[in-house]
Amino acid sequence: MTIKSDEEIFRMREAGLVLWEAHQKAKELIKEGITTYEIDNAVEKYILSHGAVPLFKGVPGKIPYPAATCISINEEVVHGIPSNRKLVAGDIVSIDIGVKLKGWCSDAATTLPVGNISDEKRRxxxxxxxxxxxxxxxxxxxxxxxxxxxxxxxxxxxKGFSIVEDLVGHGIGRELWEHPQIPNYFSSNNEDFRTRPGTTLAIEPMVNLGSKEVRLKNDHWTIVTEDGKPSAHFEHTVAISRSGPVVLTCGPNGEGWAM
Structure with a gap:
C-alpha cells in the first residue's frame, strides 16, 4: 500500500474534480431515447478537453476495453460497453468513469434512473x-x-439485497489499480488492511436485487447478474487524512457527498 502525501492527495483531488464534472455531463444526458454511445462520446470529449485522459479506454483484456466509460443497464453489474442501445423509461443506468490528470487517477461510479422507475429499483x-x-x-x-x-x-x-463478491474496490493513486484490494463482503479469508492517514481508496459496493451470483457476457467485458435481476453500483475515490476521510470525487462544494 502506497501512502500519499498531502500534496499528492491534492493532485488526486484535482483529478477528482474533473471526474465529478464528467459525471455531471453524463447525468445531464440521461433520458429516454439516448444511446449509451452518445453518453460515452460526450464524456470522453469533456475529459480530453480538460487535459485529462480517460483511464478505461484500452485497458487490456481478451479485447482491449473500447470506450472511455462503463455504462451498465439494469441487470448489467459493471463494465457495460457503450453501444447504440437506447435507454428506455424504467431503466437504471450505472456509469463508471476513471480519469488521469497530471499523472494522478480518480475513479467514481453512480447509478441513475431513466424517468420513473419501480419502487424496488428505487430502494x-x-x-x-x-x-x-x-x-x-x-x-x-x-x-x-x-x-x-x-x-x-x-x-x-x-434489506433483502445481496453484495457482489466477485468484484472488489481497490487502492488508487498513480495507477488506477493499486494495492490493496477492497472486498465488499466479510470473510476471514480476505486480506485485511489498516485504514491509516495517507491511504487512498476506490470504494465501490455493487448490490443486486436478487442473488449475488454474476457471470461474464460473450463480449468479454460486461458482467451481469446470473438471475437477470437489476444491480446498482456506487463508487467514490477517498483519501484518509489525519482528521478523517476526504471524498476526492465529489463536487467543489461537496456536491454528491454531503448528506
Whole structure:
C-alpha cells in the first residue's frame, strides 16, 4: 500500500474534480431515447478537453476495453460497453468513469434512473448509495477495513439485497489499480488492511436485487447478474487524512457527498 502525501492527495483531488464534472455531463444526458454511445462520446470529449485522459479506454483484456466509460443497464453489474442501445423509461443506468490528470487517477461510479422507475429499483439505488456513504464515514472511527465491511454487508443483506463478491474496490493513486484490494463482503479469508492517514481508496459496493451470483457476457467485458435481476453500483475515490476521510470525487462544494 502506497501512502500519499498531502500534496499528492491534492493532485488526486484535482483529478477528482474533473471526474465529478464528467459525471455531471453524463447525468445531464440521461433520458429516454439516448444511446449509451452518445453518453460515452460526450464524456470522453469533456475529459480530453480538460487535459485529462480517460483511464478505461484500452485497458487490456481478451479485447482491449473500447470506450472511455462503463455504462451498465439494469441487470448489467459493471463494465457495460457503450453501444447504440437506447435507454428506455424504467431503466437504471450505472456509469463508471476513471480519469488521469497530471499523472494522478480518480475513479467514481453512480447509478441513475431513466424517468420513473419501480419502487424496488428505487430502494436498490438508495440502499447501495447508503452503503457507500456508511463505509466512507466509518473510515474515521474504524481501524481495519474488515470491521467496516462486515457491518456494511449486514446492512445490505438486512434489506433483502445481496453484495457482489466477485468484484472488489481497490487502492488508487498513480495507477488506477493499486494495492490493496477492497472486498465488499466479510470473510476471514480476505486480506485485511489498516485504514491509516495517507491511504487512498476506490470504494465501490455493487448490490443486486436478487442473488449475488454474476457471470461474464460473450463480449468479454460486461458482467451481469446470473438471475437477470437489476444491480446498482456506487463508487467514490477517498483519501484518509489525519482528521478523517476526504471524498476526492465529489463536487467543489461537496456536491454528491454531503448528506
Amino acid at each position: 436498490l439505488l438508495t440502499e447501495t448509495e447508503n452503503a457507500l456513504r456508511f463505509a466512507i464515514k466509518q473510515l474515521s472511527v474504524k481501524t481495519h477495513w474488515s470491521l467496516i465491511v462486515k457491518e456494511m454487508q449486514r446492512r445490505i443483506e438486512s
